[in-house]
Amino acid sequence: MDIIEKPSWLRKRLPTGDTYQQVEQNISENRLHTICQEACCPNQGECFSKGVATFLIMGNCCTRNCRFCAVSTGTPGPLDSEEPLRLASEIRDLGLSFAVITSVTRDDLDDGGASHFARTIQTIRETCPGVGIEILIPDFQGNPDALETVVAAAPEVLNHNVETIPRLYSVIRPQADYRQSLRVLRKARDACASLVTKSGIMVGLGETEAEVRQVMVDLHQAGCDILTIGQYLRPSVAHVPVAEYVHPDVFDRYGEMAREIGFKSVSSSPFVRSSYMAAVHYQYVKGQEKN
DSSP: OOSSOOOGGGOOOOOOSHHHHHHHHHHHHTTOEEHHHHTTOTTHHHHHHTTOOEEEESOSEESOOOTTOOSEESOOOOOOTTHHHHHHHHHHHHTOSEEEEEEOOOTTSTTTTHHHHHHHHHHHHHHSTTOEEEEEOOOGGGOHHHHHHHHHTOOSEEEOOOBSOGGGHHHHOTTOOHHHHHHHHHHHHHHOTTOEEEEEEEEOSSOOHHHHHHHHHHHHHTTOOEEEEEEOOOOSTTSOOOSOOOOHHHHHHHHHHHHHHTOSEEEESTTOOTTTTHHHHHHHHHHHHHO
16 A cells, blocks of 8 residues: 555546457457556556557566566566467457557567567558557667667657666666666667657656756757656555655646756656557657658
């Protein structure tokens, strides 16, 4: 249980409706996973009810143990070679025009699963021509060849979250490195100038506004186009407690700050998560580039 009571602005209705149930059923029948379900996303009901989901590939067991994340940790099973086709078929059947795909971190694999990402993107291209693709990737332990593999597969958006301020990494992301995450974004930008890059942070973990602003500056200097900022919500008593429920007015201020720094598209509010309204962000950025 959180050490402080949740405020009224963090209440959401339970998911309902035929579309929600159909999406949930399809995902189960096709033996797929979503980060919406595995990470207990508060927007799951809203997104499923619209026929939208963020797909989780390479299993649902992560090799890392981040203190904020609800995804199970342990020793993952082998990769499923049929997963890319099942996922592409699900995207086709849902009639999606834009798909978001993430993965657990697979430090057990030589390339961190980069080639599986690439095969998944290629299969979606073949099965669902014209579908836009955003991938949310791990850091691949800084492996430049792995990053080049996923960039070469030509997703529309490459997302890699820094998650929090560098001071809190030893507590929140002990197996990750802040500067390495910045390098992932910079190298992706350098490898493909037309690639839209994106990152996200959580607040409410004990950071200061000055520290949040510095992360924004660092991400912008790394060439990041899109920024998402949301409230950390504690998945269980085994996870890091919430230090603060940040008021929506502060989120508005963070949004303005990010736009002033130069991000092309920003979402900043308590329920924002990194893949929320992903297609809208991408379309907005591409629209700016045309003007």
